[in-house]
Amino acid sequence: MTIPAYRRQDYIERSILKHIVSTFEQPNADLSGKVSYLDSKFRSDDKDKWVALTFIESGAGRKGETLLQVDVYVRNLEKSAAAADRYGYECARVSHLFEQALHVRTIQLYSFATPSSPSLQAKKFALVQNSDGRFREPNSIRVWGEYEDDIARRTLTYRFILPEDLSSAEQFDD
Amino acid sequence: MFAFKTNIPKLKTKIEEEIRLVQGGFAPDLLDSVIKPAVEIAKNLTPRSKGDGSQGGRDMHGRFLKGSQHLQDGWVQKTIGGGGKGRAPVLFVIWNNFTHKRTGEPRPGGLLKKADGSKRDYTLLDIIEFGSHHRKPIVPVNAKALRFVVGGKVIFSKNVDHPGTRPYAPVRLTRLWLARAVAKFADKWARKIAKTWG
Numbered sequence: 189m190t191i192p193a194y195r196r197q198d199y200i201e202r203s204i205l206k207h208i209v210s211t212f213e214q215p216n217a218d219l220s221g222k223v224s225y226l227d228s229k230f231r232s233d234d235k236d237k238w239v240a241l242t243f244i245e246s247g248a249g250r251k252g253e254t255l256l257q258v259d260v261y262v263r264n265l266e267k268s269a270a271a272a273d274r275y276g277y278e279c280a281r282v283s284h285l286f287e288q289a290l291h292v293r294t295i296q297l298y299s300f301a302t303p304s305s306p307s308l309q310a311k312k313f314a315l316v317q318n319s320d321g322r323f324r325e326p327n328s329i330r331v332w333g334e335y336e337d338d339i340a341r342r343t344l345t346y347r348f349i350l351p352e353d354l355s356s357a358e359q360f361d362d
Numbered sequence: 363m364f365a366f367k368t369n370i371p372k373l374k375t376k377i378e379e380e381i382r383l384v385q386g387g388f389a390p391d392l393l394d395s396v397i398k399p400a401v402e403i404a405k406n407l408t409p410r411s412k413g414d415g416s417q418g419g420r421d422m423h424g425r426f427l428k429g430s431q432h433l434q435d436g437w438v439q440k441t442i443g444g445g446g447k448g449r450a451p452v453l454f455v456i457w458n459n460f461t462h463k464r465t466g467e468p469r470p471g472g473l474l475k476k477a478d479g480s481k482r483d484y485t486l487l488d489i490i491e492f493g494s495h496h497r498k499p500i501v502p503v504n505a506k507a508l509r510f511v512v513g514g515k516v517i518f519s520k521n522v523d524h525p526g527t528r529p530y531a532p533v534r535l536t537r538l539w540l541a542r543a544v545a546k547f548a549d550k551w552a553r554k555i556a557k558t559w560g
Contacts, residue, residue: 242528242529244529244534244535245535253538255531257492257493257531259493259495319537319541327534330492334482
């Protein structure tokens with residue numbers, strides 16, 4: 189018995205990332221090209237603002253839940269400059285863009301068997317639902333008061349589950 | 363003349379039986395099957411460095427005291443209201459005693475320090491929970507080289523490129539586990555109580 193493609197952890201995670209990235213690739217999206225999925229080679233020295241995405245749990249499709257941590261960092265630039273983000277408003281604005289992108293009830297799942305052209309999995313979705321049962325809302329928002337001397341930071345945590353995870357049955361029968 | 367026959371006495375007996383069941387075993391069972399395992403899960407999710415930990419004070423030279431404990435050792439739980447009688451309304455609190463008070467407030471001594479000695483508004487546990495970003499290479503300011511200890515070995519270096527800390531999320535992942543475990547526990551006790559009705 190094989191695990192169906194819609195329950196594959198990597199496909200679920202990549203479908204979520206695809207949704208986020210495609211949102212920011214829209215024309216006029218001012219974060220285009222600045223959202224990166226963190227890897228060990230990532231360096232933030234030369235960036236003024238960046239968003240780090242990290243999956244901290246990958247249980248959706250296995251009777252669990254998938255948790256995505258979204259970290260928004262904004263460097264304050266020169267504190268004396270007019271463009272300085274000394275109260276973290278720019279960080280809040282970028283964080284809001286992410287909340288907008290994930291303010292959806294469902295995220296379409298894809299198969300990444302051919303990574304360059306992912307194929308849509310008909311009628312298969314991940315739900316954006318927090319632990320309190322609310323749809324479209326983050327699980328938690330952490331606003332760091334004084335994270336670093338020159339960097340403002342906000343951390344959002346999102347929870348994703350598949351509708352199939354909600355069944356009370358102990359196992360999948362697919 | 364009328365004579366009523368009701369099952370009220372029988373109901374009363376059953377309800378008393380349920381109360382005895384809940385008062386006698388609910389809280390201890392919750393403690394043993396959910397709360398104590400949750401503390402272990404929080405411990406297992408908290409990373410532990412090699413050698414002595416940093417949670418136990420420093421000597422007069424600012425070096426960590428030998429045998430100091432690790433953040434991982436700080437996870438504890440307290441039962442409030444469940445004292446001798448095992449009565450039903452009970453509150454369990456799980457927290458890291460090195461960084462926070464039982465109320466959730468950070469301990470002043472647990473707050474991380476800035477380079478100038480003043481304190482930040484978060485603790486080491488926040489960094490373990492949420493991670494940190496890549497730092498600009500750290501270079502010595504008042505000395506020729508940086509000195510630090512890795513795995514018991516003293517290392518000298520002209521700069522350190524810190525890649526950042528990944529989020530280990532011991533609090534959020536333990537909460538997730540707790541939500542599932544409590545639902546299963548409630549189900550188990552609902553069945554147990556239903557059994558008293560035969």
